[in-house]
Amino acid sequence: MGNRYVDMGLSAPVNVTWEVTYACNLSCVHCLSDAGARRTQELDTAACKSMLDILARYKVFQLSIGGGEPFVRPDFLELIDHAHRQGIVTCISTNGTLITAEVARRLAHPLVYLQVSLDGATPAANDAIRGQGSFVQAIRAIENLRRHDIEVSINTVLTRLSFPELDQLVALAAGFGAKLRVSRFRPSGRGKQAWSDLNLSPSQLAAFSQWLSRHLEVSTGDSFFSVSTEERRSLGLNMCGACKLTCCIAPTGAVYPCAFLQEPEFQAGRLPHDDFGQIWHDSPVFASFRQLEIKSCERCYRFDLCHGGCPAVAYHTQRRLGLPDPECLVNCIRVRGPAAPTALEYQHVAGTSLP
C-alpha cells in the first residue's frame, strides 16, 4: 500500500461506507449502528441518488454498503442500479434474510459483491448473536447468490463465540466457493453493551493473530492491522484509512470519518446539501483526523505494521482520540501473563521490523 502517496492527500476517498438505513429486521447484539427501526431524516430516494451523483463526480471507486439491513429499503435495488450506471462498485453487507432467488437473480451484475453475515459456523453460535433462525436464512441467501455466480464472502465479526469456529467458517465458505472475511468487533452502537461479554481476551487475540498469519486467504477488510503480522503486510492497509482513503455516510447523509465513529463530535457535514469536496479536504474534523499521531506508539517495533491501531476502538474504550489501540498485538502479548511469548514468537511477530 502506497502510504506515502496516501499521505500526500487524495482528491477523494477511494471507498465510502454508506449505511443506507437504520432499519433492520434482525437485532444482533453487537450491531455497530444500533439498528432496528427506520429513523426520521433518513435520505429519500431522490436525495440518495443526488448523493451518488456527487460521489461519482469525485470518482469514488467503491461503496461498502451496510446499515441496518440494506434490502429492507424498498428502493434499494434502484439505488444500486444508479450507482452501477455510474461505474461505482458496490460491496453490499447483508444479513441475507431478504435475498430470495428472485432478488439474487436481480443482483447479478459485474460491479456487485455481497458479504453475507454469519457470526458462527453453527446455528448455536450464530443465532446467539444474530437471532433465532438467522443461520439458516443466511445459508439460503448464499446458496441463492452462488447459483447466479455472484461473488460472495461470509463476513464474520470476531467474538468469543465465533473465535472457536474460525476453521469451520473457512471450510463453510470454501464449500460455497466463497471467501471468509473476519471483521473486528468494536464497542460502538449496541456493541458497547455487548463488549465485555463478547470481546476476545488478550490471549485469544494473540492466538487469532497467529491464526490470521496462517490463513492468508482470509480477508479482514483492513480491520486487524493492529494485530496482523509481517506475513500479511502486503494484503492491505497498515494504518487507519479514515479520512485518508475512506469515510462513512450515515442514512441521514451525515458524513463521518468511519462507521465506528458516528458520534456528533465527528460529524463533518451532510450530503447531498454540503459540498463534498469541502468536507473531504477542509472540514476541521477530517483535517484533525488526518493529523492524528499516536505519539506513544512511535518507538514501538510494530509501529510500521499498525501505526497505533484503530482510533475508534481507542476512542470508545478511553473516550479520547490520539491514544493507542488498547488491543494491539504488543498489549495482547504483554498481558498474556505466564504464557509470555518466547523469543522465537517475538521474532515471528516482529518480522524484519525489529529495531
Place this chain on the structure above:
Amino acid sequence: MNAEKKYVLPAGVQVRQEKFGLLFYNYRGPRLYFVPTGDLLPCSFFTGQQTVRDWAAAAAWRYKTSPERLLTRVLKLLALLEAKGLVHG
C-alpha cells in the same frame, strides 16, 4: 509494445488523477495501484481515442520534450500497466 495501439481500461478497472500521478482501482483485486506518473498521462488517454504515437506527437510540446522521447517513456509505462492488467491496447 506498439505505438500504433490505442489503450483503454478493462472492465472493472477505473483510474483517476492524483497529486502523485494515476490511481488505479481494479475490482478484481488487488484493488489499488499507485502509479507515480505525475502529470505524464491524463486519465483521458485511456478512452482509446488516439494511438500512443498520435498522443505523443500532440502532447510533446507540453512536456518540453521530443515526441520520440515521450513515446519511449510512455510505452515503457504502458507495458508495466498492461502487465498488471490495468490497461489493454
